[in-house]
Amino acid sequence: MTQEFDLDSVIRQRIRSLRLARGWSLDALAARCRLSPSNLSRIETGRRRIALDQLVPIARALDTTLDQLVESEDDEDVVIRPQACRAPGMTSWLLSRERSLHGVTVAKLRITPDHPTDAANLKVHPGRDWFTVLSGTARLHLGERVILVRTGDAAEFSTMTPHVIGAHEGPVEILTILDHNGERTHLPTTTDS
Structure with a gap:
């Protein structure tokens, strides 16, 4: 009542x-x-x-x-309780309400130095990727270039250039905004219980 x-x-x-x-x-x-x-x-x-x-x-x-x-x-329409999804060298937490077909996905990623960044792991997909570094230093492989993105800096780039994000000299935590193609390409899909 x-x-x-x-x-x-x-x-x-x-x-x-x-x-x-x-x-x-x-x-x-x-x-x-x-x-x-x-x-x-x-x-x-x-x-x-x-x-x-x-x-x-x-x-x-x-x-x-x-x-x-x-x-x-009630708080359920406001508070998001992210669950960790793991892949070799990377853990992700989905910070947006749901995976969106036409919208964007916000995620936090923790990448360790053992995350594969060799040529076989370079990805290409339509769109643009954006991320900011929360802690550590990210190593962005963008085609033939290697760009270090440090804590507090952000990066935005065309995803038609082969790319992969790795960790430089220790773990890195980033906040990323991905469109549907970027989400499908970059985020692991297995959730830890």
Whole structure:
């Protein structure tokens, strides 16, 4: 019952906040969703029970969805609890919500000197890669070039050039943003339990 009451309170607060953010009076929103201003006021203040047949037109008038209006406030939609995925010489943690077909993936990588960086491990894929070094020094093999990227520095490059990231003189931790092709090419897929 308390959880239902809390969600009810959150919905009321969202309606009022969205209305005020648009600079609308109760009368203006009431006209847009075909409710009386007194009914809308009672909904916002908690003196009237919220009914689904009222929420749909209110959500539509506020240019939002019913799902967004009634979504839960628990931490699971905010907090990401990354799990380690391992490959020889590399551990990765996915820091974005889910692997995305058309979006980007954010990951933290810990690369050790035993991560293979020979010519057989150079990768090519469409797009661009970006990373910043959190600690240590990364050794970026980019075609015939070897570029050292140190703590606090970032690198961005075309991935049509054969490339691989390794560790220079000890482990390196990087934060990377990859498109779908980069994710598929660079991130290990086995999760440790």
